[in-house]
Amino acid sequence: MPRLTRDEMRGKAQTVLGLVDPAVLGSTLMHEHLIWDIRPPAIRDRDPGEEPGLANHWGMSSSTAASPANAWQPSVEVATEAVAEAVAAGCETIVELSIGGLSPDPDGLVQVAQATGCHIVMGCGHYVEDYQFPENHTRSIDDFAAEMVAQVQEGMWGTQVRAGLIGEIGCQGAWTPLERRVMEAALIAQQETGAALTIHPARRQDSPQEVMDFIAARGGDPSRTIMDHIDRTIMDDDALFRLADTGVVLEWDLFGQESSLYVHNLDVDMPNDAGRLRAIRKVLDRGHRGQVVISHDICHRAHMTRWGGWGYAHIHRTVLPLMRRRGFSEAEIREILVDTPRRLLTFA
Numbered sequence: 256m257p258r259l260t261r262d263e264m265r266g267k268a269q270t271v272l273g274l275v276d277p278a279v280l281g282s283t284l285m286h287e288h289l290i291w292d293i294r295p296p297a298i299r300d301r302d303p304g305e306e307p308g309l310a311n312h313w314g315m316s317s318s319t320a321a322s323p324a325n326a327w328q329p330s331v332e333v334a335t336e337a338v339a340e341a342v343a344a345g346c347e348t349i350v351e352l353s354i355g356g357l358s359p360d361p362d363g364l365v366q367v368a369q370a371t372g373c374h375i376v377m378g379c380g381h382y383v384e385d386y387q388f389p390e391n392h393t394r395s396i397d398d399f400a401a402e403m404v405a406q407v408q409e410g411m412w413g414t415q416v417r418a419g420l421i422g423e424i425g426c427q428g429a430w431t432p433l434e435r436r437v438m439e440a441a442l443i444a445q446q447e448t449g450a451a452l453t454i455h456p457a458r459r460q461d462s463p464q465e466v467m468d469f470i471a472a473r474g475g476d477p478s479r480t481i482m483d484h485i486d487r488t489i490m491d492d493d494a495l496f497r498l499a500d501t502g503v504v505l506e507w508d509l510f511g512q513e514s515s516l517y518v519h520n521l522d523v524d525m526p527n528d529a530g531r532l533r534a535i536r537k538v539l540d541r542g543h544r545g546q547v548v549i550s551h552d553i554c555h556r557a558h559m560t561r562w563g564g565w566g567y568a569h570i571h572r573t574v575l576p577l578m579r580r581r582g583f584s585e586a587e588i589r590e591i592l593v594d595t596p597r598r599l600l601t602f603a
Contacts, residue, residue, distance in 0.1 A: 269419035281347030283596035286550035292358035315557035344568035356386030361416030379406035379418035383425030399440030422453035449603040477502035508550040511565035
């Protein structure tokens with residue numbers, strides 16, 4: 256497939272089916288996984304364990320009863336069913352962020368997009384160090400950057416399917432030298448392609464600010480950078496406002512998770528959907544318009560409706576009516592679900 260030029264991409268968005276006019280994207284979920292494998296690589300050749308079901312749903316959906324089978328969803332058929340539900344509820348675009356280390360399936364996502372009519376945009380690059388390929392430890396910043404540029408302009412993972420943004424670039428609790436090299440490479444790729452960058456911060460409150468200081472020191476563009484997982488990371492208003500002041504886009508992407516229990520960090524009381532909306536309201540009232548996007552970050556089978564979860568239609572079916580009851584204007588809702596995602600997914 257011929258390599259796209261920056262001029263060919265500028266002003267357009269890129270789905271798994273090719274370049275499109277950004278005007279067609281419509282209501283967008285900015286952080287999902289449709290076909291994925293988040294099992295730690297060291298256990299992927301073991302017995303996948305107990306299947307998710309009614310009797311174990313609480314444990315599976317809250318991760319208090321972890322099972323490798325729950326963390327792996329390779330089926331195109333299942334993904335198609337799930338995306339069709341979201342489309343029927345009003346979703347038009349889904350950003351799929353299963354990148355290096357999470358078993359991305361570009362050709363499978365092409366089939367899902369063709370079957371459902373949903374615009375699917377893929378991310379590129381590499382997840383946290385524990386999920387990276389062994390050979391990545393000896394690669395240079397320039398090598399990583401060239402790879403990500405090629406994933407946007409030529410194709411990913413041995414396919415002709417091109418990425419539409421960079422990330423979710425991963426950071427662990429102690430930000431590692433390898434992860435820093437990948438992040439610096441992502442900034443180079445962002446500058447060369449005009450793509451937005453989305454970031455998986457570590458599970459500690461100071462990580463997002465640390466990353467944004469790193470980006471600012473290297474001339475990155477906060478307005479085209481998305482900080483994921485705000486709802487499990489930042490619990491303090493002052494820290495939240497300081498981060499917003501950098502100009503970064505804030506992503507509340509765990510909608511549907513209603514329990515305060517967060518097994519990955521027991522010091523955190525996870526907000527429910529009402530709590531997420533209260534935090535977003537504070538940010539908007541402080542003047543940070545155009546800096547909020549939302550999603551579900553579904554990456555466990557128990558979160559999908561087939562296994563009793565809330566599914567990818569939850570925001571459109573349940574959260575939007577809640578936003579209206581809580582006084583969010585139609586302009587604010589459109590900004591969060593349509594206008595800001597469209598801006599971010601349009602190549603600069």
